[in-house]
Amino acid sequence: MPTQTFIVNGKKVSVDVEDDVRLLWVLRDLLGIHGPKYGCGLNVCKACTSHLNGAEFNPCSVPVGDIKATDEITTIEGLPATVGKELHPMQEAWLDIDVAQCGYCQPGQIMAAVALVKTVKAEGRSITDDDLDGIRNICRCGTYPRIREAIKAGAANM
Amino acid sequence: MAAPARPRPLPYPRPKEPAAVEPEATASAGTDRRRFLSYLIAAPTLVVAARLGAQAIHPEPAGAAVPSLPEPSDLFDLGDLQNLAASPTSGLISVVVNTDGTASFAMPRAEVGQGITTAIAMLIAEEIDLPLEKVDVTLADARPELVWNQLTGGSNTIRSLYTPVRIAAAGARSRLISTAAKQWKVPPSTLTAKDGVITSKSGKTVTYGAIAAAAAASKSSTVSVNLKPTKDFTVIGKSTNRVDALAAVTGAKVYTMDLVVPNALPTMVCRPPTINGTVKSVANLAAVKAMPGITDVAIVSTGVAVRGNTFGQCIDAVDALVVTWGPGTEDHQSDETVLAELKKAEIPLAVPPLNLLAKSIESEFTFYFRSNSPLETNCAIADVRKDSAEIWSSMKSPVVAQETIAQDLKLPVKAVTCHVMQGGGSFGRHLFFDAAREAAEISQKMGKPVKLMWHRTDDFRHGRTHPMATSRIRVNYSGKNVLTYEQRHTSVSTDFTHGFGEILTEFAAELPLGNLTFAETIFELTQNVPYNFGVTTQLLNEVDLGFHTGSMRNIYSPDVCTATELMVDQLAAAMKVDPYVFRKQFLKDARSKAVLDKAAQVGGWGKTMPAGTAQGIALHNEYKGCSAALVEIDCRPETVNRPIENGVTGPRVTKVVYVVDVGLPINPKGLEAQMLGGIMDGIAQVLTSSLHFKNGIPLEGSWDNYYYTRQWNVPLDVQVVIMPPTTGKPGGAGEFGVASSMAAIACAYARATGTMPTSFPINHNEPLGFTPLPLEPPLPEEPTNGLG
Numbered sequence: 001m002p003t004q005t006f007i008v009n010g011k012k013v014s015v016d017v018e019d020d021v022r023l024l025w026v027l028r029d030l031l032g033i034h035g036p037k038y039g040c041g042l043n044v045c046k047a048c049t050s051h052l053n054g055a056e057f058n059p060c061s062v063p064v065g066d067i068k069a070t071d072e073i074t075t076i077e078g079l080p081a082t083v084g085k086e087l088h089p090m091q092e093a094w095l096d097i098d099v100a101q102c103g104y105c106q107p108g109q110i111m112a113a114v115a116l117v118k119t120v121k122a123e124g125r126s127i128t129d130d131d132l133d134g135i136r137n138i139c140r141c142g143t144y145p146r147i148r149e150a151i152k153a154g155a156a157n158m
Numbered sequence: 159m160a161a162p163a164r165p166r167p168l169p170y171p172r173p174k175e176p177a178a179v180e181p182e183a184t185a186s187a188g189t190d191r192r193r194f195l196s197y198l199i200a201a202p203t204l205v206v207a208a209r210l211g212a213q214a215i216h217p218e219p220a221g222a223a224v225p226s227l228p229e230p231s232d233l234f235d236l237g238d239l240q241n242l243a244a245s246p247t248s249g250l251i252s253v254v255v256n257t258d259g260t261a262s263f264a265m266p267r268a269e270v271g272q273g274i275t276t277a278i279a280m281l282i283a284e285e286i287d288l289p290l291e292k293v294d295v296t297l298a299d300a301r302p303e304l305v306w307n308q309l310t311g312g313s314n315t316i317r318s319l320y321t322p323v324r325i326a327a328a329g330a331r332s333r334l335i336s337t338a339a340k341q342w343k344v345p346p347s348t349l350t351a352k353d354g355v356i357t358s359k360s361g362k363t364v365t366y367g368a369i370a371a372a373a374a375a376s377k378s379s380t381v382s383v384n385l386k387p388t389k390d391f392t393v394i395g396k397s398t399n400r401v402d403a404l405a406a407v408t409g410a411k412v413y414t415m416d417l418v419v420p421n422a423l424p425t426m427v428c429r430p431p432t433i434n435g436t437v438k439s440v441a442n443l444a445a446v447k448a449m450p451g452i453t454d455v456a457i458v459s460t461g462v463a464v465r466g467n468t469f470g471q472c473i474d475a476v477d478a479l480v481v482t483w484g485p486g487t488e489d490h491q492s493d494e495t496v497l498a499e500l501k502k503a504e505i506p507l508a509v510p511p512l513n514l515l516a517k518s519i520e521s522e523f524t525f526y527f528r529s530n531s532p533l534e535t536n537c538a539i540a541d542v543r544k545d546s547a548e549i550w551s552s553m554k555s556p557v558v559a560q561e562t563i564a565q566d567l568k569l570p571v572k573a574v575t576c577h578v579m580q581g582g583g584s585f586g587r588h589l590f591f592d593a594a595r596e597a598a599e600i601s602q603k604m605g606k607p608v609k610l611m612w613h614r615t616d617d618f619r620h621g622r623t624h625p626m627a628t629s630r631i632r633v634n635y636s637g638k639n640v641l642t643y644e645q646r647h648t649s650v651s652t653d654f655t656h657g658f659g660e661i662l663t664e665f666a667a668e669l670p671l672g673n674l675t676f677a678e679t680i681f682e683l684t685q686n687v688p689y690n691f692g693v694t695t696q697l698l699n700e701v702d703l704g705f706h707t708g709s710m711r712n713i714y715s716p717d718v719c720t721a722t723e724l725m726v727d728q729l730a731a732a733m734k735v736d737p738y739v740f741r742k743q744f745l746k747d748a749r750s751k752a753v754l755d756k757a758a759q760v761g762g763w764g765k766t767m768p769a770g771t772a773q774g775i776a777l778h779n780e781y782k783g784c785s786a787a788l789v790e791i792d793c794r795p796e797t798v799n800r801p802i803e804n805g806v807t808g809p810r811v812t813k814v815v816y817v818v819d820v821g822l823p824i825n826p827k828g829l830e831a832q833m834l835g836g837i838m839d840g841i842a843q844v845l846t847s848s849l850h851f852k853n854g855i856p857l858e859g860s861w862d863n864y865y866y867t868r869q870w871n872v873p874l875d876v877q878v879v880i881m882p883p884t885t886g887k888p889g890g891a892g893e894f895g896v897a898s899s900m901a902a903i904a905c906a907y908a909r910a911t912g913t914m915p916t917s918f919p920i921n922h923n924e925p926l927g928f929t930p931l932p933l934e935p936p937l938p939e940e941p942t943n944g945l946g
């Protein structure tokens with residue numbers, strides 16, 4: 001069985017598992033990192049959204065064998081450390097606005113929001129309603145209006 | 159088979175007043191001054207309990223003298239029934255004061271996102287005088303002695319726990335104070351308690367934590383307590399953020415699949431190509447068991463279960479199984495055949511056009527199947543041993559679950575422990591315990607602990623669905639008066655075997671309704687027409703077709719209310735009256751008029767709108783509360799045809815003003831959250847979201863097939879207005895946002911397009927917007943395109 005090596009939330013990890021197992025299962029079932037959630041396993045619901053080398057990605061749809069030893073994966077658990085704080089400004093905004101209901105989608109929502117704001121900032125502009133309309137993450141509890149509000153507030157502090 | 163139609167004499171007999179069940183209250187000088195009994199429980203630290211079900215049933219007197227007699231649910235509703243059911247189960251709920259200064263409470267209810275842990279913590283903080291963060295509310299394991307009183311449903315948690323929880327907390331506070339008084343040798347009335355600290359006149363202080371052990375009782379006794387008068391509330395009624403928000407945003411909140419139970423390895427089930435299909439044979443059990451990571455394979459009643467090191471390996475194993483399937487139970491049923499069965503079963507409308515001067519309007523509406531699947535799929539952990547079993551799952555009826563699972567496993571009930579986990583949504587799904595039951599069977603068969611998760615595709619296809627229904631309405635009117643209103647709601651039967659059934663059997667005699675089926679009773683206890691429409695009847699008939707059903711958020715109300723309100727708009731048009739003015743003229747009570755007026759005022763009813771866009775307004779009363787929604791919709795082609803990859807756009811609701819009066823809001827911020835969720839459901843149910851049944855199975859298998867509201871469907875302007883307290887008693891909230899928003903959106907659509915929609919969602923009969931995932935193998939292949 002191959003050994004898979006990569007960096008998660010700043011820590012180097014090695015795990016023995018077949019190449020074709022999707023990264024979400026390696027994180028959740030073998031490494032015990034439970035922030036990224038399963039909502040479909042089809043790259044549709046975006047509940048598993050995390051970052052790979054700073055960019056948004058969906059580990060349910062990436063074979064672990066595609067991950068390189070130098071790749072840095074950030075899950076919701078590692079997000080605050082990327083800004084050297086106890087909480088990322090996006091998480092703070094989520095708390096202020098009390099976005100979560102059941103909370104199940106929220107790690108994915110926050111990771112998607114941070115990536116969106118970064119992209120938009122890199123383009124030298126600020127978030128528009130069209131940008132927010134483009135977010136695919138499902139929230140079956142219907143927290144969408146508060147998510148929109150929180151992203152705008154969080155972006156202001158990023 | 160269609161059940162025989164059972165029309166009943168009209169109008170309804172007036173409900174008899176149920177006996178008040180507030181046995182603990184003594185003396186009285188107005189509600190706020192009543193004394194209640196709490197129970198001091200012998201324990202090493204302070205434990206004070208109250209009897210569940212101490213909340214009285216207060217049938218509200220009928221409103222003004224009106225042409226419409228009150229309908230049953232005006233006087234006695236589903237929540238009253240649940241409260242009545244609670245009174246004889248003598249289970250106590252208790253608040254514990256710990257030596258670290260915190261108070262804890264194991265709530266016999268399920269938190270699935272509706273915010274009840276926060277609201278209950280607020281009630282305790284209020285009465286015991288502790289900061290909210292020092293109150294810890296957890297979810298209690300199944301407690302069989304509570305019988306039907308551990309059911310989370312019908313938006314009834316706060317209504318049923320509001321008084322008992324406060325009694326226990328107030329009892330604890332008074333015991334802490336009397337203990338300090340004794341130690342300091344001063345009268346208790348000279349002491350004050352605030353934020354967990356007791357202070358004497360002379361400035362001596364002691365914390366709750368420091369005195370909790372001294373306050374503990376060595377033998378149990380009763381203590382009478384006063385509850386805080388409403389005017390002194392500092393926590394109740396104040397917007398408060400959720401107590402579990404930090405855990406949610408950091409990924410630390412533990413759902414069933416995040417729980418680590420030793421050796422409970424990932425487990426999935428290979429399911430049949432049509433619902434209720436059975437395994438005839440499996441050609442390659444041994445080969446699948448030898449696949450990488452797989453530890454066990456077993457045939458179970460729902461399919462073939464596989465257990466392995468990762469869920470990914472389970473998915474591969476499920477798809478590798480070569481199974482010969484027997485037929486399912488609904489293989490010949492598709493949307494069209496179900497609709498035909500419903501039409502056959504409709505109870506005839508009884509009142510003909512009345513006389514030459516009266517006119518009649520009649521309409522029929524169809525509501526297709528909808529999935530109540532939350533984002534977290536069905537899941538459970540089970541560890542079944544030879545003579546015991548332990549189950550972890552989000553269960554809203556854990557007592558029924560425990561009894562059923564014990565029976566399945568042939569174990570005594572007390573050998574089965576059911577732990578209630580935090581749920582990733584519910585919407586009616588977790589009233590059932592399908593995953594817990596299946597996990598227990600698998601664990602017993604394999605002789606090992608299992609962590610069972612349903613695949614998303616299975617959750618849509620084999621999970622429970624809100625039943626398809628038709629609603630037929632006829633009104634007779636003459637001049638400016640409505641003389642009769644008849645509604646016949648015909649539905650594929652809703653499964654109520656999760657505990658409501660037991661309540662109804664036990665309390666059949668107490669009900670004001672006579673001998674109806676469970677579903678008819680629930681229908682009668684929840685439905686009403688808030689207007690003076692003369693002789694009013696709303697009847698339900700059900701067709702039992704063997705689908706996996708379950709009520710979705712707000713049971714019958716969203717469909718019934720949408721049909722009603724579309725009819726109201728037709729009546730207003732026929733009488734040439736503005737829809738808002740018409741409603742105001744015909745509404746029965748002042749609270750309804752107040753929410754309607756507020757919505758019209760805040761939303762700017764009647765403003766001029768461009769062609770292809772319109773406003774809609776609608777109303778719904780339930781849970782001892784009133785709600786009104788005013789929405790704006792944009793049905794112009796440039797909006798409807800916005801391109802979104804693998805999604806439906808369609809008309810966009812651009813603005814919603816939602817006004818709600820729940821009697822006494824406990825946590826306005828939490829209430830607003832529930833209304834927002836209900837509005838998103840209303841949008842989905844009118845415009846986009848349904849299951850298409852084809853030859854015994856839904857075609858939908860992913861969130862890109864089942865079109866629940868997505869960001870591109872969300873209104874940019876949503877305002878929730880919470881009315882100040884009206885009745886002083888909390889009503890229900892969790893489901894209250896759906897019905898009037900759904901109805902208002904349907905009305906707005908009709909006004910914007912000039913065509914009244916008659917089937918829901920409006921896109922259901924358009925060509926499918928997706929290519930259905932294959933039925934065999936059952937699970938779609940895992941994608942490899944996750945790098946974006």
Ligand code: FES
Pocket residue numbers: 037038039040041042043044045046047048049058059060061
């Ligand atoms: S679980 Fe990864 S996108 Fe749904």
Ligand code: FES
Pocket residue numbers: 100101102103104105106138139140141142143271533582583
């Ligand atoms: S908060 Fe429940 S799914 Fe989003």
